[in-house]
Amino acid sequence: MCGITGVWGSSDSQSVKTMMETLVHRGPDADGLFISANDLGVLGHRRLSIMDPKGGDQPIYGDSRNQAIVGNGEIYNFPQLQPDLAQRYSFTTRSDTEAILRLYEDQGTASVEQLDGMYAFAIADQTRLLVARDPIGIKPLYYAEEDGRFIFASELKAIAQRCDRVQEFPPGTYFDSDSGFSTFYSVPDIPPDQDADPESLIQAVRKTLEMAVKKRLMSDVPVGCFLSGGLDSSLITAIAKQHLDELHTFSIGTEGSRDLKAARLVAEHVGTIHHEYVITPDEVTALLPEILYYLESFDQDLVRSAIPCYFTSRLAAEHVKVILTGEGADELFAGYTYYKSVPDDDTLHRELRRSVMTLHNINLQRVDRMTMAHSIEGRVPFLDLAMIELGQRIPASLKLRGEPIVEKWILRQAFTDLLPEEIVWRTKEQFDEGSGTVDLLGDMLSQVMSESEATEYQQKHRRDRLRSAEECHYHRLLMEAYDRPEPVLANVARWAERPV
Structure with missing residues (x-):
């Protein structure tokens, strides 16, 4: 996890350095600058060292010193990509980011379709710039085009200080300075398999999630889990603990909140090193302006969930650099209450797909900003591409099922033996509800x-x-957080805006 920024069409290194300073929280461990030999552009990088902490500083150079990459995120299939590429290219680091550059040298822009991970990266190649963002938009990226320049950065606040019109870089998309924007991925529109054996789908859910969690344990630094005591975070914690001798878990809430109690139960059952923190009204009041500054949103629902996420991230940063979290399960398996009001299965299927497609600038924005505010990396196993595809194949009738209706029924069924019964069948509560934040x-x-x-x-x-x-109060605080708030305000997404 890092912060990237750059300008193409100008050799304005001072502007890039200023943007890098705004992103220090994303990468406090190191910084680097690339200036193209022909003065066509500048790339900047702030590093949070996860893979190859000693040798993976960026930019990383290709065979030519006028070819370089800066990247943010993790490439989970790096161990599979590297051996073949190493037969043709000399690797100078053990960083997964270098694999992106070598794959680009090998396959050009087609390389982005071979990457399995969460990422935003920029490659300068002589007179050409390639910028790409991962398929779901787990890692953030924003851009502006002004006066013949292409300007980009990991967060809005870095660009808003100098550009009037800032846009979100679309997920599953790359930008080639020679040919413009191209989409290489969209959430698959797969009809549910109504004839599939439910038991086979239950087993597929278990196997796919176990594989997704395991690959996200790849790290050269300590890994932990957010643990609210809800189904999603508890499943990830239980699976991760099967692969780690020691696992730190983190929970926050108000005094006596339901999340704290449930998280203790799971931590004891699984055997984690558990940490918790009790938040108070005075502390939330004092830190709310800072939370909004990092969040870059005034949306009422997003702020409510960002507050507990901020404090959990702060707690986790005392012990680990990588954190696993449960985002995406509700959108894949119909976890929110409003899904129960959707009139029929076909409409629900479409709404769940739409929900996954909009995560990039709502819940995923919250996870990224709150973890990075404390310089830790958040990973989201439920949004593995194989899990998303499987989620599309599962009929809606296996997600909302029973009398009364139980949300995420198939997910619960897949793991009935892994957690205490009261956790597996715990009623869904959003993070801000269970933690007592509301x-x-x-x-x-x-x-x-x-x-x-x-x-x-x-x-x-x-x-x-x-x-x-x-929401007016949040808006006012966000306005006060920036010298030029308008480009930030223009990019605020609205979680509540749904077509059903």
């Missing part, structure tokens, strides 16, 4: 802005469609 915020925000003040504020900022006094 109740805490209700008391805290009641004194911040009256309804009449909120109405006036909403009218003043009508373009941003603020939904409540709470």
